[in-house]
Amino acid sequence: MQELILAEGQRLLAEVGYAGFSAREVAKRIGYSIGTIYNVFGSHDALLTALNSRTFVLWAQTLHDKLAQAGEDRIAALVQGYFDFAEGNSNLWMAIYDHRLPPNTELPEQYRLLRAGLTNIVEEEIARALPHMGRATIAALTRSLVATVHGHCAFALNGTFLLLGEEDPRGAALTRVRETLAANNRAGAR
Incomplete structure (x- = not known):
């Protein structure tokens, strides 16, 4: 039952986005009551x-697939995979950021681990x-680099970069990541 609900819920979320999502509609589509959900x-x-x-798991698979075909430039594959998935x-991607748990509600461990899989790939x-x-330094840097790529991706998808005259958000994101990695390599060589 859980898989049936999640499969149809994901289809609906992909179609209508977070704002249009309704558990009642999922129930209707699978032929059960909202109470069942x-x-x-x-x-x-x-x-x-x-x-x-579940979206994090799909996203992680996209990154694994990109890395499997990456050759030497694995960092570019990660940035491209981020943009490609989004x-x-x-x-689905926006629903991750649009949904917020109520205050003082912790993410259940099983979901925290699934979500961490994506960050672990990048790390x-x-x-x-x-x-x-x-x-510890790698973990902190990973969070910052993910935020950099995320910001570029979000601005690309919502049209902000177009308004700012940025014609290559993917390239700009990759450049920022490469600059950061190069600076950290130079600092580590000292």
């Missing part, structure tokens, strides 16, 4: 958390590029 997931927030965590799955590649750095 809440019996399985407990709440609307729990359903969206499960759906967004552009190809914009409603491993940053560690490969900067072998002299410690893990």
Whole structure:
């Protein structure tokens, strides 16, 4: 039952986005009552958390696929994979950032681990590029670089970069990442 709900929920979320998403519509599409969905997931927030965590798994697979074909330029593959996933799955991607859990609500461990898988992929590649750095520094740098690429991607998708005259958001994101990695390589060589 859980898989049926998640599969249809993901289809609906991909079609209509976060603002148009309704657990009631998912129930209607699978031929069950809304009560069934809440019996399985407990709440609307729990359903969206499960759906967004499922999106993280798809996104991580996209990055793995890009890295498998990357050759030597694995950093470019990560940036391209980020943009490719967001552009190809914009409603799913945006739902991750549009849905917020109520205050003082922690993400369940099973979902935290699924979501961490995406960051771990990036962290491993940053560690490969900067072998002299410690893990804590790599983790902090990874978060900053993901935020950099995310910002470029979000501005590209929402039209802000177009208004700013940026014609190559992917290239700009990759350049910022490369600059940061080069600066950290120089600092580590000292």
